Amino acid sequence: MPQILPNFLSSVKLKYVKLGYQYLVNHILTFFLIPIMVGILVEILRLGPEEMLNIWRSLHFDLVQVLCSSFLIIFIATVYFMSKPRSIYLVEYACYKPPITCRVPFSTFMEHSRLILKENPKSVDFQMRILERSGLGEETCLPPAIHYIPPTPTMEAARGEAEQVIFSAIGSLMEKTKIKPKDIDILIVNCSLFSPTPSLSAMVVNKYKLRSNIKSYNLSGMGCSAGLISIDLARDLLQVHPNSYALVVSTEIITPNYYQGSERAMLLPNCLFRMGGAAILLSNKRRDRRRAKYRLVHVVRTHKGADDKAYKCVYEQEDPQGKVGINLSKDLMVIAGEALKSNITTIGPLVLPASEQLLFLFTLIGRKIFNPKWKPYIPDFKQAFEHFCIHAGGRAVIDELQKNLQLSAEHVEASRMTLHRFGNTSSSSLWYELGYIEAKGRMKKGDRIWQIAFGSGFKCNSAVWKCNRTVRTPTDGPWQDCIDRYPVHIPEIVKL
Amino acid sequence: MVSSMAEGLIYDIKLSSVGPGTVTEPDMVHEPSDMDLAMKLHYLKVIYYFGKQAFEGLTTLKIKEPLFMVLNYFPVICGRFRRAESGRPYIKCNDCGVRFIEAKCEKTMDEWLEMTKENASLEKYLTPNQIIGPELGFSPTVLLQFTKFKCGGMSMGLSWAHVLGDAFSAAEFLNLLGKVVAGEKPNRPINLAHLKTNSTNPESPLTNTEDPLSVKRVGPVGDIWIPVNNCKMEAFSFSVNATQLSHLQSKISNNGTDFSPFEALSAVIWQCIGKIRPESEPKVVTICKMMEQNRADGNNLLISVVKAAYPIVEANPSELAALMKNAAIDKIEKIENAIEKDNGVSDFIVYGGNLTFANLEEAKFYEIDYRGEKPIYVSYRVDGVGDEGAVLVLPGPPKNGGRTVMAILPENEATELKSELKKWFMD
Numbered sequence: 001m002p003q004i005l006p007n008f009l010s011s012v013k014l015k016y017v018k019l020g021y022q023y024l025v026n027h028i029l030t031f032f033l034i035p036i037m038v039g040i041l042v043e044i045l046r047l048g049p050e051e052m053l054n055i056w057r058s059l060h061f062d063l064v065q066v067l068c069s070s071f072l073i074i075f076i077a078t079v080y081f082m083s084k085p086r087s088i089y090l091v092e093y094a095c096y097k098p099p100i101t102c103r104v105p106f107s108t109f110m111e112h113s114r115l116i117l118k119e120n121p122k123s124v125d126f127q128m129r130i131l132e133r134s135g136l137g138e139e140t141c142l143p144p145a146i147h148y149i150p151p152t153p154t155m156e157a158a159r160g161e162a163e164q165v166i167f168s169a170i171g172s173l174m175e176k177t178k179i180k181p182k183d184i185d186i187l188i189v190n191c192s193l194f195s196p197t198p199s200l201s202a203m204v205v206n207k208y209k210l211r212s213n214i215k216s217y218n219l220s221g222m223g224c225s226a227g228l229i230s231i232d233l234a235r236d237l238l239q240v241h242p243n244s245y246a247l248v249v250s251t252e253i254i255t256p257n258y259y260q261g262s263e264r265a266m267l268l269p270n271c272l273f274r275m276g277g278a279a280i281l282l283s284n285k286r287r288d289r290r291r292a293k294y295r296l297v298h299v300v301r302t303h304k305g306a307d308d309k310a311y312k313c314v315y316e317q318e319d320p321q322g323k324v325g326i327n328l329s330k331d332l333m334v335i336a337g338e339a340l341k342s343n344i345t346t347i348g349p350l351v352l353p354a355s356e357q358l359l360f361l362f363t364l365i366g367r368k369i370f371n372p373k374w375k376p377y378i379p380d381f382k383q384a385f386e387h388f389c390i391h392a393g394g395r396a397v398i399d400e401l402q403k404n405l406q407l408s409a410e411h412v413e414a415s416r417m418t419l420h421r422f423g424n425t426s427s428s429s430l431w432y433e434l435g436y437i438e439a440k441g442r443m444k445k446g447d448r449i450w451q452i453a454f455g456s457g458f459k460c461n462s463a464v465w466k467c468n469r470t471v472r473t474p475t476d477g478p479w480q481d482c483i484d485r486y487p488v489h490i491p492e493i494v495k496l
Numbered sequence: 497m498v499s500s501m502a503e504g505l506i507y508d509i510k511l512s513s514v515g516p517g518t519v520t521e522p523d524m525v526h527e528p529s530d531m532d533l534a535m536k537l538h539y540l541k542v543i544y545y546f547g548k549q550a551f552e553g554l555t556t557l558k559i560k561e562p563l564f565m566v567l568n569y570f571p572v573i574c575g576r577f578r579r580a581e582s583g584r585p586y587i588k589c590n591d592c593g594v595r596f597i598e599a600k601c602e603k604t605m606d607e608w609l610e611m612t613k614e615n616a617s618l619e620k621y622l623t624p625n626q627i628i629g630p631e632l633g634f635s636p637t638v639l640l641q642f643t644k645f646k647c648g649g650m651s652m653g654l655s656w657a658h659v660l661g662d663a664f665s666a667a668e669f670l671n672l673l674g675k676v677v678a679g680e681k682p683n684r685p686i687n688l689a690h691l692k693t694n695s696t697n698p699e700s701p702l703t704n705t706e707d708p709l710s711v712k713r714v715g716p717v718g719d720i721w722i723p724v725n726n727c728k729m730e731a732f733s734f735s736v737n738a739t740q741l742s743h744l745q746s747k748i749s750n751n752g753t754d755f756s757p758f759e760a761l762s763a764v765i766w767q768c769i770g771k772i773r774p775e776s777e778p779k780v781v782t783i784c785k786m787m788e789q790n791r792a793d794g795n796n797l798l799i800s801v802v803k804a805a806y807p808i809v810e811a812n813p814s815e816l817a818a819l820m821k822n823a824a825i826d827k828i829e830k831i832e833n834a835i836e837k838d839n840g841v842s843d844f845i846v847y848g849g850n851l852t853f854a855n856l857e858e859a860k861f862y863e864i865d866y867r868g869e870k871p872i873y874v875s876y877r878v879d880g881v882g883d884e885g886a887v888l889v890l891p892g893p894p895k896n897g898g899r900t901v902m903a904i905l906p907e908n909e910a911t912e913l914k915s916e917l918k919k920w921f922m923d
Contacts, residue, residue: 100517100564101557107576107592108513111634115511138519138591144557149511496590 022383025355086242086284088235089292090465093280094172095432096165096251097478098141102275105138106131106496109271116150120262130271132493135395135416139482140274140423145255158194158255159203165251165277166200167207172476173279179245181208186237186246187216188230190427192456193316194253195220204249215241223314223455224391226250227427228463231282232299238284245285251277252426259325266325272394276425276432294449294465298350302343304458310335314456333400339460340404343452344379347462351384351448381405384448385464388412389433391453392419401452417486422478427453432478436486439479443471506621506643508600513636515574515593517564524589526572528659530835531795531828533585534711534844537723538658540666541623542861543875545605548648550869556598559642562676567593569684570669572793573660577632584840585632585659597624597641605649609873616732616902619875623653627880629720638669649872655879657721662795663876664786667860674864707834709801710782710826712849712882713842722880723845729885730907731877732914736761738897740921748814755817757899758889762853763817765887765903768916769851770808772909778851778884779804783823785855799846800825820853848882848904856890857899870894877902885909 024031044052110128117124143164145157166189174181187210189201199218204210215237219226227250234246254275259266283292304310313329349357356379363377381388388411390401398419402412414433418425422432430451437443447467454460474480528536551559567574575589601608601622612618624639637660641653656666672682707713714723736744741757748760755763762783770777780803787796800823804811835844846852861874876890885905892898903913 099561101561103515103517103564105515105519105591105593107590108515111576111592111636112513114631114634147512149513152510 022353022355025358026353028354086239087289088238088296089283089285089288089468090294090296091245091281091283091288091292092173092177093278093293093431093434094169094176095428095435095478096169096172096275096277098275102141102143102147103139104142104147104274106136106494110496112147112149116260117262123262123264123267126264127267127271128496130268132496133395134271135398135419135490136272136274136423137420137488137490139421143253143255143275146258150260151258153255153258155196155256158253159196161255161275162191162194162200162203162251162253163207165253165275166204166249166279169251169277169279170204170208170247170249173247173281176476177281179281181210183245184208184210184247185215185241185244186234187214187249188219188234188246189217189249189251190219190222190226190230191251191253192221192223192226192426193257194255200249204247223457223459224252224393224424224426224429225453225455225457225459225461227278227430228299228451228453228461229301229459230427231280231296231463232301232461234282235296235299238282241284243285244283246282248280248282249277250280250427250431252428257326259323261319261321261323261325263319263325263327265327265329266319268328269326272424274423274425276422276428278428278431280431289468292468293471295468296463297448297466298347298462298464300343300347300350300462300464302339302346302460304335304339304342304460307458310339310458313458333396335458336397336454336460337400337404339454339458340401340452343460343462344381347464348379351450351464352379352381353383356380356383378404378406381450382407382411385450386444386447387414387437387442387449389430389437389449389451390415391451392416392422392424392429392433393454394424395419397454413487416490417488420488420490421482421486427455435474435477435479436483438471438474439477439483440486441473443467445470505603505618506599506601508598510598512596513593514560514563514567514596514640515591516567516571518568520571520574520589520591524571524575526575526587526589528585528587528840529792529794530832530840531797532659532661533835533840534831534846535658535662535795535797536585536628537714537717537721537843537845537880538847539627539879540654540656540658540663541620541877541879542654542656542663542666542670543619543622544652544654544670544861544864544871545609545873545875546650546652546866546869546871547605550866551642551644551650552648560596562673563594563596563640566669566673566676566682569672569682573638573669575637576634577628577637579632582839582841587637588633592636595624595626595636595639597639599641599643601643601645601651603645604647605645605651605872606647608645612875616875616877617730619731619877622651624655625879626655627720627722628657628659629718629722632719652866658795658878658880661793662786662797663856663859664788664791664796665794667863671860671864674866677866678868708826708830709780709850710799711831711834711844711846713834714845714882715843717843721843723843723848723882726883727906727908729848729881729883729904730910731902731904732910733875733877733900733902734914734917735892735896735900736898736921737892741898744920748817753818753821755814755821756857758853758855758857759817759820760813761889761899761901762820762855762887763813764920765901765913765917766816766851766853767808767811767813768913768920769885769905769909770811771916772912774809777808779808780850782846782850782852783820783855784846784852786859788858797846798825799831801850845880845882847878847880847886848884851884852881852886854878854886854888856888859891861891862894875900875902877904 113124113127143161145152187201201216201218230248234248259270313332313335315327318324360377360379367374392415398412398415414436418432449465451463571589574593575587576592577585578588622643624641628635637657639655643651745760783800785798802819802823881904888902890900892900
């Protein structure tokens with residue numbers, strides 16, 4: 001008993017000490033300024049108005065000096081406001097909800113696998129084990145061409161899927177924002193593995209009859225983190241072009257990329273990747289300050305491609321039978337961890353409160369000078385953000401990040417539930433997760449959100465948003481009919 | 497000869513699966529009754545022939561969509577079989593779905609119907625023929641094949657494992673599909689499955705009674721659910737229109753007792769078969785009828801056995817018809833006892849254990865309408881029939897008002913039977 005009590009007391013004491021320390025350091029300016037202001041006020045009150053006027057007259061200001069000083073001040077202020085980067089607002093976004101005809105329950109997936117991979121029972125067993133532990137649910141969707149035994153991935157089917165996903169998301173977005181196609185100034189579409197000619201962005205321009213002087217871009221091959229790369233590109237473009245709307249479409253087209261061979265390392269994506277897409281409207285117009293949902297604060301991109309192992313860890317190649325698939329190397333989690341560390345090191349100083357940064361600095365100095373055996377201090381990112389959207393790449397990714405960043409189950413709930421309901425939808429999964437948080441009614445004005453995505457290359461990209469106005473629970477969207485069932489408990493291994 | 501001829505006939509075959517649109521709760525199971533398990537080696541095959549208008553302009557996705565919706569109400573047929581520890585089969589409702597097959601036929605529908613008049617076996621190309629097994633857990637129990645004909649007509653071929661239900665259940669499923677296509681909501685509760693009960697031993701001690709005559713025990717088939725035949729079975733059908741039917745009924749009727757179309761036709765065919773099987777006369781026949789009211793889910797069969805005390809060849813069809821009319825229905829407990837003896841593990845057949853006559857006159861096959869179109873013709877047969885054969889009396893197309901008879905017999909008997917029957921229907 002006595003042993004437990006000191007521990008408890010010490011932990012309580014430690015908690016309060018920590019809280020006090022944080023409050024002090026984060027508000028240090030206030031702590032310094034308040035005594036000074038009080039001092040000045042007391043002094044003024046003591047001197048009285050006549051004394052103040054006398055001091056003023058003794059300074060001998062004349063008109064020219066006053067005018068020059070005021071012009072200088074106005075000039076500096078103007079330069080400051082002009083060179084400030086424009087605020088980028090996220091007006092609204094819409095996610096694609098696949099129809100029930102695309103639904104793939106576990107049992108159907110396994111039965112089809114058995115029939116397609118008749119000659120490779122070991123590969124079938126491997127797929128079953130992956131599926132059991134994947135964290136996916138029974139409502140994830142695959143495009144119609146993949147439902148066939150064997151799948152029939154024609155170019156026409158791939159275009160059909162692209163049209164269905166992209167037009168549905170954009171249509172939904174336009175309905176929500178009441179924006180006209182002619183108002184869109186910038187269009188960015190990212191889809192990593194399907195890149196037809198004409199491009200998907202040309203397909204959007206054609207369908208919605210966008211303007212002929214539109215700035216359109218199509219990003220392909222950039223992996224699951226391409227969504228944030230598109231946001232970054234849109235941000236840079238919106239700095240250059242004033243008063244514009246940017247439409248960003250993030251998706252991944254499954255049809256042409258379903259691996260038809262039997263190599264185990266390449267069967268993994270088949271088990272995890274599912275249909276999904278999102279359309280996002282960004283704006284730098286002043287009038288959207290009121291109606292926008294979020295404001296973009298930071299985008300931090302980290303590329304580890306210079307390292308050979310990182311470059312090859314997600315690699316598209318042909319298997320010995322000549323079938324093309326994506327090979328995931330065994331070091332994937334290690335490399336992801338390192339990429340995350342790099343990204344955190346860059347984003348930390350931008351978002352962490354002063355208290356955390358100081359602690360980190362002290363432990364760093366301490367480890368270098370005093371004792372290398374000190375544990376490295378992991379900054380508490382929960383103080384910098386209210387919500388976390390971790391790309392739902394797979395259960396292992398979410399587990400790893402939860403452990404590394406010391407997040408609670410509620411923080412990663414959006415990611416886990418998105419993985420369960422929609423599977424790994426690649427670049428659009430971050431938007432489904434954001435939709436989950438909104439659908440649960442947890443998004444309040446002033447909340448800060450951190451979106452992290454990993455992708456081939458190997459890249460780790462982050463975006464930081466700030467909620468501009470409290471978001472009312474949406475009455476439409478992909479979560480509308482199932483949000484009441486969530487959160488669900490996802491067992492370690494699902495019994496098939 | 498038939499297979500090589502048919503190879504080019506049906507082409508462009510594509511397989512996929514259709515399951516329920518909404519998720520079934522986990523761990524839902526359906527435990528087939530004893531009657532269901534007695535029928536597990538039989539398969540119902542129904543073919544609906546629709547004219548051009550029914551499916552005009554529909555893409556495959558548009559045909560699949562209502563299926564997804566109607567299957568929400570049938571979680572049992574979307575499940576797959578498993579065996580309990582005792583060996584008794586049950587269905588795990590895991591949303592695996594029904595198999596959906598698309599095919600094309602190079603003939604027009606009229607040409608095809610002409611061809612099948614001569615050779616009903618050809619119809620096996622319009623229905624999927626996959627049986628349950630050897631892997632129970634990965635075998636679909638219901639399969640649908642949509643075959644498009646050169647003229648634009650479409651046939652909808654259903655393969656329905658008899659263990660799920662009788663012809664009335666199969667017809668109900670397809671009729672509900674027609675309703676969902678029309679935009680109506682089915683009047684059926686969604687969850688007819690339940691959570692797995694722990695296997696309880698039956699309370700009443702089973703007396704070692706003899707198996708009833710109606711249900712024949714066959715050698716263990718293991719996980720391949722089809723009976724082993726000693727000879728190849730062939731199906732052939734013929735239609736009897738309303739005038740021929742009433743003519744026949746009046747010929748047979750005796751002292752004012754009227755016989756139903758089923759009794760009249762069955763008696764006549766019984767005698768004809770008796771004539772063509774002189775050494776092994778079918779003295780014992782099984783009669784099968786479906787219950788129409790108070791149906792539970794699954795098989796609701798009323799089975800009776802008729803024994804003729806004298807040689808069939810000499811018998812008067814009126815006497816045979818009278819025997820059938822007065823046949824006592826087997827108590828269901830007798831059949832259940834036979835199956836419960838080893839907890840549903842043994843294998844039985846009903847059709848073909850003895851020469852079987854199935855009364856399907858009231859089956860609601862022609863009630864379906866797909867987008868307002870009624871089927872031109874409905875063909876029905878049973879696969880997995882035992883060596884003694886089976887005769888099914890079905891409703892004829894509503895316009896004719898008569899009956900269609902489908903006989904599944906050893907292949908050498910078909911021609912002989914046809915010539916015998918001609919004698920009855922010539923005049």
